[in-house]
Amino acid sequence: MLIHLLLLPLLASTWAKPTSYAIWSADSAISRGQGNGLGSNGAPLVSYEHGEFWWALRLLYEKTGNKIYFDYIRQGVDRVVAANGTIGGGYGFTTDYQLDPIRTGPTFLYLYDVTGQQKYKIAADKYRQQLETHPRTAQGQFWHKLRYPNQGWLDGIYMGDVFYAQYTHDFQYSNKSAWDDVQAQFTLMFENTLQNATSPPHLLYHGYDYSHAAPWASPDRGHSPESWDRALGWYMMALVDTLDIFPPAHPGHAALLSFFRTLAPRVKAAADAQTGVWWLVLSQPGRAGNYFESSGSAMFVYALLKGVRRGHIEDDGIVKAMRKAYGYMVENWAIPNANGTIDWQNTVQVGSLDGNGTFEYYTSVPTDVNDLKGLAAFTLASIEYENL
Incomplete structure (x- = not known):
């Protein structure tokens, strides 16, 4: 994969500090194929790490206007979301009940907002449906995973609830009970x-x-x-x-x-x-x-x-x-x-x-x-x- 060369220092023996470390780090990850919707075995993978990286690339795209970042996000998502909106890449809906995969959800919503392609909305709907039946503590906290009964982890707030809030904002803004639940x-x-x-x-x-x-x-x-x-x-x-x-x-x-x-x-x-x-x-x-x-x-x-x-x-x-x-x-x-x-x-x-x-x-x-x-x-x- 080609590296975006706009601001990378390319001297073999010496290097100059870049104009932007944000661009430098993102371009370096892209050059290595990181966060591309694939696992190390080359198969599609739903990964919260990729979701975190796509969030960063989105901000970088909005700041720079460089379409390389948007295209990389979309290419990665399209490897795990089929044309009919099915989420692949090892995502288990009610079999696993994990919050981690939902971290990719904010990017599904972003792509739907930008492109209008229905498959991204369908995929986001699947995550939202999971939250309807996701196991909770008696107080109402989502379990981090099905295999960790009654456990809430700080990690899970980033994985599940940013998406929960964004979905509610985009499609159910007047749904007070949903906002109450996010809170x-x-x-x-x-x-x-x-x-x-x-x-x-x-x-x-x-x-x-x-x-x-x-x-x-x-x-x-x-x-x-x-x-x-x-x-x-x-x-x-x-x-x-x-x-x-x-x-x-x-x-x-x-x-x-x-x-x-x-x-x-x-x-x-x-x-x-x-x-x-x-x-x-x-x-x-x-x-x-x-x-x-x-x-x-x-x-x-x-x-x-x-x-x-x-x-x-x-x-x-x-x-x-x-x-x-x-x-x-x-x-x-x-x-x-x-x-x-x-x-x-x-x-x-x-x-x-x-x-x-x-x-x-x-x-x-x-x-x-x-x-x-x-x-x-x-x-x-x-x-x-x-x-x-």
Whole structure:
């Protein structure tokens, strides 16, 4: 696949800093065929990572007008959505009941809005139908997956509820019960995972088990023992993106705004004082084995800078702090290659509550180069940084 060469530095022995890291990172991912609607085996794949990347490419297309980005999005989606609107790529509707695949849904809605092609609406309808029967806790929280009964994870808010809000906005704007439900998803997650300890960081734990059956569930609310940076990053991005969608007159808008305003200064304060970026396990900064992780850091930069730009929070030193964090990221994690592409370093492969949820678990998971969860987040962070 050809690389978009407009702004890539192509010197074999030396490199020049690009005009736009957002373009550089996106073009590098495209050149490697990342986020193209296919898995490593070449078969169609419904992937939340691809959905995150398509969101970044959409913003980049809207900013630059470069149709390469739009065409790449559409080509990727067309590999998983058939002409009749059927979703392939391993998506299981009622067999799996997962929130992760629904992250591709906002792009289905976007393509329907731009092209008017009915197949994208049909595919989005399928996700919306899943939410009608998706299992919930007794309080009403969507289970993260069918195989994790009564568990709500921060990740799931980004995966399912941004789509839920966008679908409601586009097709059911006057459906108050749907808006109430979107608000409830954010609220239940916030209330059940907020750290109530006497000392900072007062952030959110990775998730909770309402039934208290998981080995990691706390006696009070069933929350997990640690705060994982990428999980909180998903939630922060979901908040700031959904605020653009939620009707301002609905009480849910004020509720989401209050969550964002509560968490934003705490996220800023949780950054490492020297580097400006964030630890993998936010609840145990500086502990031996902990390290600075790139995907969560990029997500925080995106969310907080967008929050300031959109007027959701006062600057109050946030822009300065995010500049510091971004500077560390480009100096230490954005590594140029001789062929003009960029490698993105230090993204942890996964973080799950399938096991015991301990510090030792999170720090034992390997990191990857060019993990799309991190590279897409860096593209998003770069777009916001360049908007400054």
